[in-house]
Amino acid sequence: MQSHPPQEFYLKETNAHLEGWKFNGDNLKINYDHVREMQFVYVRVVKAIDLPENDVTGSCDPYVEVKLGNYKNTTDHLEKNSNPGWNKVFTISKDQIQGSILEVFVKDKDVVNDDYIGRVVFDLDDIPNMVSQNGGLLAPQWYSLEDKKNEKAKGELLLAVWMGTEADDVSHLDASESNICSSVHLSPKLWYLKVTVIEAQDLQPSDERPFPDVFVKAMLGNQTLRTTVSTNKTTNPTWNEDLVFVAAEPFHVPLIFSVEDRIAPNKGEVLGKCDIRLQHVDRRLDRKPLNSRWYNLERHILVEDEKKNEVTFSGKIHMIICLEGGYCVPDESPHYSSDLRPTEKQLWKSRIGVLELGILDARGLLPMKIKDGQETTDAYCVAKYGQKWFRTRTIIDSFDPVWNEQYTWEVFDPCTVVTIGVFDNFHLQVGEKSRRDSRIGKLRIRLSALETDRIYSRSFPLLVLQPSGLKKMGELHLAVRFTCSSLINMMHIYSQPLLPKMHYIQPLTVSQIDKLRHQATQIVSIRLSRAEPPLRKEVVQYLLEVGSDTWSMRKSKINFFRVMAIFNVFVDVWRWFDRICNWKNPVITVLIHILFLILVMYRQHLLPSIFLCLFLFIAWYYEWKPEHPLHIDTRLSQADNVHPDELDEEFDMFPSLCAADLVRMRYDRLRSVAGRIQTVLGDLATQGERLQYLLCWRDPRATVVFAIFCLIAAFVLYITPFEVVAILTGFYVLRHPRFRSKLDSVPLNFFKRLPERSGCLL
Known part of the structure; x- marks a missing residue:
């Protein structure tokens, strides 16, 4: 029997007085009486x-x-x-x-x-x-x-x-207090920049290579993409390929193209270049076709290692360049998205409510550093939802900091998540600029799991997984409320696609989305780290879950047990049905027989009865509906009993920095786990191939037997009333154990003898 996590890892309900917040029953109002609407x-x-x-x-x-x-x-x-x-x-x-x-x-x-x-x-x-x-x-x-x-x-x-x-x-x-005061940060407005490279003309390759292997390299900041080498090895190559970048406003960085001749792997000779300012690029909101344009290519000639002032014409390149405003450009993990709107503001829908968050205080924070010979913590919080990042003031030298700060966001979709992180400020003293702010903990609140217009005052445990194991860093006291302005509009959102229409009309590939999200994360972290006060890179990346998709044994176990938890429902139903069939409780089995007869004789009521049972099931569970928002589950996270070596592997850098023998051991372990997964996938493929070959004459005798069975079954079912067939089938399935054989049934034996393709493998 599995042990439960310690009580200190659970979320706690509080009834603290919230300074600056007014309570009127379940209504929460901001105290803005002193503010004039000017x-x-x-x-x-x-x-x-x-x-x-x-x-x-x-x-x-x-x-x-x-x-x-x-x-x-x-x-x-x-x-x-x-x-x-x-x-x-x-x-x-x-x-x-x-x-x-x-x-x-x-x-x-x-x-x-x-x-x-x-x-x-x-x-x-x-x-x-x-x-x-x-x-x-x-x-x-x-x-x-x-x-x-x-x-x-x-x-x-x-x-x-x-x-x-x-x-x-x-x-x-006062700029000297910038690291202490609270502040608001805005993520830059992100666009997808789509470039369709069509062709080039009048290129001027070197005399030694009259038939060049030409490709196009495009650069936007630190993003670099390349086309394939043109199959048309002439001075007029063609490509017709799409390149997609992430661009951030304001558009300071130009888009640089270079047409190159590949003379060796990862090496090319530049045949021409051109720079394009994004301020002059067309913007598109839908799939309306855009006009292509020709751009002149230029080449700088090197003389005595110095560039000439003049440039020479070296050909033209034909492209379609546009900023796509109909896509949502995510910088977060898709599981924790807080903003699903497209880039262009014209496509935004009206808001459906307001999210109010009160960051009240923290209790029992652990010491994070030593200052003047004493252990101390200088804590601050960062809350992220949509494009707005709120940073509280830093409470210096306190393990029980009190903030009492309140923030609000406009909500456009209830199926979003607000993320709150707690950090230790390591940049309050001179000489500490190279240090990183330490992570104290992080939590997420999914808005769809909150009841509208209800105040949730909870103390959330701050849990961090370290190389030494799971550790509680303290507790964060929050008050949160999701206010709905229009119930009809919010329910209408549930019928709409999760992402903007362009994601379905002209979808990007999964690999493209992953790479673009990584680029968006880098752009946001760099831009916010240059603000005053800076929202540092380690803080932004921690809240945006950078690196969370790397493999680890613990995460693999998490997903395995999540899948098993879903299948356990069907397993429990099958076990219950097996007890019915084996007459473990004769009274219940007889009642099931009676219910089965009623449903067969009045089969027109079968579907209504199923939906009625589902309704009664939902109504029955209303009494036990969750009272707390979703929070970290240490049991589900496999964090309370994780093996130290698995933790060491998870916190290892990529590529690995461990010794060769340790890497070899972990590689062998990974091969073992992957081998078991491979076996399960092979078994599933085998069952599917047997069903496929049942109809394809791969085993002529089995196919003839099945064809004769289908013909006889069709004739019998045609002349026999449905009620008789259903009753006989049901009674056969529910028959008493004394009429059952311990051997496999004839149909199962027949199915197991069908051919499959494992014999065709090397």
């Missing part, structure tokens, strides 16, 4: 780096100008500073806004005319609305500057733009 556009300009120097003066005296319609305001200029810091907030009343484009210029102060350095442009429709949030300011992010031709200019600007109310606290903007 909205503003906030522009927080923090600093800039790597600004260009003036060609005449040899220095830079930069300042920032904010322009929105008739509104214009500037910061002070800083003399001779290519890396200036302003840390100033501009407040623009929404009632006074007369434009839709917000421009933030960086200029160089001059005596006569100020020099233009660059700008950052925002569309007001894309500015995040923080009116409904009650904690943390939007974290500034780095933006590349653009010149007057919308090309990338030198320098970057750190700023944040959001829509808020006058209640937003914009006074505490």
